[in-house]
Amino acid sequence: MWRALFDKIYVEKKALDDPGTKEILDRAGETDPIVIEHYKDVFDIKSSDGNARNSLILARNPGRRLYEGAPVCQSFGNEHFYYSPSVMNCIYDCEYCFLKGMYPGRDICVFTDLEETFSELDELEKEHPAYVCASYNTDLMALEDLTGYVGKWCERAAGHENLSVEIRSKCSRTDIYARLPVSERAIFAFTLSPDEIISRFEKGTPMLEGRMRALNAAMNAGFPVRICFDPMIYVRNWKDYYRNMADIVANGTDLSAVKDISIGTFRISDQYLKNMRKKMPCSEIAQYPYVSEGGYYQYPDVVRLAMEDFMKSEILDRCPRAGIYDWR
Ligand code: SF4
Numbered sequence: 502m503w504r505a506l507f508d509k510i511y512v513e514k515k516a517l518d519d520p521g522t523k524e525i526l527d528r529a530g531e532t533d534p535i536v537i538e539h540y541k542d543v544f545d546i547k548s549s550d551g552n553a554r555n556s557l558i559l560a561r562n563p564g565r566r567l568y569e570g571a572p573v574c575q576s577f578g579n580e581h582f583y584y585s586p587s588v589m590n591c592i593y594d595c596e597y598c599f600l601k602g603m604y605p606g607r608d609i610c611v612f613t614d615l616e617e618t619f620s621e622l623d624e625l626e627k628e629h630p631a632y633v634c635a636s637y638n639t640d641l642m643a644l645e646d647l648t649g650y651v652g653k654w655c656e657r658a659a660g661h662e663n664l665s666v667e668i669r670s671k672c673s674r675t676d677i678y679a680r681l682p683v684s685e686r687a688i689f690a691f692t693l694s695p696d697e698i699i700s701r702f703e704k705g706t707p708m709l710e711g712r713m714r715a716l717n718a719a720m721n722a723g724f725p726v727r728i729c730f731d732p733m734i735y736v737r738n739w740k741d742y743y744r745n746m747a748d749i750v751a752n753g754t755d756l757s758a759v760k761d762i763s764i765g766t767f768r769i770s771d772q773y774l775k776n777m778r779k780k781m782p783c784s785e786i787a788q789y790p791y792v793s794e795g796g797y798y799q800y801p802d803v804v805r806l807a808m809e810d811f812m813k814s815e816i817l818d819r820c821p822r823a824g825i826y827d828w829r
Contacts, residue, residue, distance in 0.1 A: 503529040503647050506555070506592065507609075510534045511543050513560040521613030522559045528647050529557065539563075544589070544610050555607050562587075562612035566621050567633065571770075577727075577761065577826055579632035579665070581625070587612050587650055588639035593671060594704040597732060597786045600638060602773025609639070611648055619657060626663040634667045642670035645677060652681055659684035669729065671703065673711030678722035688760060689719040690727035693750060695742035698734050702786060709746060713753040720758065728756075730816075731765035733808050734786065735800055743808075744815055751819035761826045764812045768799040 504510075512534040516522045526534060537543060540560035567583040576582040589610040590600055625631045635641060635654045645651045651668055658666045659682040669690040681687070693716075694702075696709050707715075720726045728750070733743065750756070767786070769777075777787040791798035799805055816823050 503557075504531055507557040508554060509556045511537050511540075511556060511558045513537055513540055513558075516559055516561045516613050519561070519613045521615060524649065525559055525611060525613065525647060528649075534559070540610050544608050545605055547605050556609070558608055558610040559613050560610055561614045562617065566612075566618040567625070570634065576632070577667075577763070579630075581629050582632045582634075583625075584634040584637035585618055586638040587615055587618060587635065588641060588644060588648065591639045592643050593640055593706045595706065596702040596704070596781070596784055597734065597767055597769075599769050599773045601780060602769065602776040603638075609644075611644075615650060615653060622657070622661075622664060626661055630663045630665070632665045632667070634669065636668045636670060640670050640672060641668055642672040642674065642677075645672075645674070651677070655681045655684065655687045658687040662686075667727070669727075670715070671706040671712060673707035673715045675714050675718035678719045678724060681722070681724075683723040685725055688725045688727055689716075690729050691716045691719075692729045692731065693746065694730075694734075695746040697738075697742045698736070701736070702734060709749060710753075713750065717754055720754070725760040727760050728762045729765075730812050731763050732767035733765065733812060734767055735789070735804055735808065736785075739808065740811060743812055747812070747815035747819060751816070756816065756820035757822040759824065761824045762816060763826045764809050764816075766800050766805045766808050768797050771796055771798060774798045 510529060510531045512522055514536050517536065540558045543556060543558055567585050570576055570582040570584055590604055590608060591598065592609065622631060635650070641648070641651050654666045654668065658664050665686040665688065667688045667690050669692060671692050691712050693709060693712055699706060699708055716726055716728070736742070771793060774787065774791070777784070781787045792801050813825055816825060
């Protein structure tokens with residue numbers, strides 16, 4: 502399956518002998534990858550014919566492995582909040598995804614030296630508890646059969662008391678949770694959207710029902726589960742869509758057993774939105790007249806607050822004990 506998904510598979514010369522590289526090449530069924538000097542020789546280059554290229558690149562991470570979270574990211578009350586870009590880019594294709602403003606194309610680059618990230622964490626964990634979003638620049642669960650990184654992060658969290666990990670996903674697979682080492686410090690976060698929004702703006706992702714099945718599988722296996730109604734997208738009839746979704750979610754799972762629920766409307770850094778507007782001149786999402794505040798674009802307050810308050814009250818009406826995380 503994986504080999505068919507990618508046009509070409511590249512490996513950095515210095516990563517060729519890494520055990521992580523070999524594992525991924527095996528899983529991808531690739532015996533003769535194209536060897537390159539540096540991942541940026543491919544990843545940072547726009548395809549010459551203007552079509553989106555779809556390559557897999559295996560490389561070593563030459564830069565930072567842990568970044569402190571940006572202000573628009575929800576830290577969920579964790580003082581030492583990081584994200585780890587072990588994979589850059591995603592097999593899904595959400596129209597609003599900030600990765601479209603961050604990276605030049607659709608190539609997926611996997612850093613095969615995850616152990617180096619864990620070594621950096623060894624030092625951090627000696628100083629203070631660390632909370633790491635491991636699925637930040639990708640959907641790590643959607644790539645799990647290729648990388649095995651979700652399993653590695655879960656193992657790490659289970660064995661390290663000073664580490665909590667969030668794996669955020671739209672993936673609908675249900676088979677994996679019972680096989681992962683369960684820990685209260687490995688949080689599975691599911692981004693839920695109305696089917697109307699999924700069909701229009703979250704290309705290639707599972708529909709709401711599939712995501713709900715996965716959420717219940719994670720919860721049944723004993724993992725803490727987070728629900729993210731985030732980003733909410735402003736469209737005509739948004740209230741009908743999000744109200745209907747609240748019904749489906751409240752009927753489909755026990756909201757009082759969910760660890761927490763986050764609610765947020767679309768927001769994005771100035772620079773990423775500028776890049777997206779150039780790339781996607783006809784995109785309803787990229788071309789919306791957002792307001793800029795503190796380096797980020799967001800909906801005008803009248804829209805943003807109306808949507809977030811609406812969603813909050815729809816959930817609390819159905820489950821007064823639901824733990825909504827208030828990050829404002
Ligand atoms: S699933 Fe997440 S990372 Fe992947 S394209 Fe959608 S928003 Fe981006």
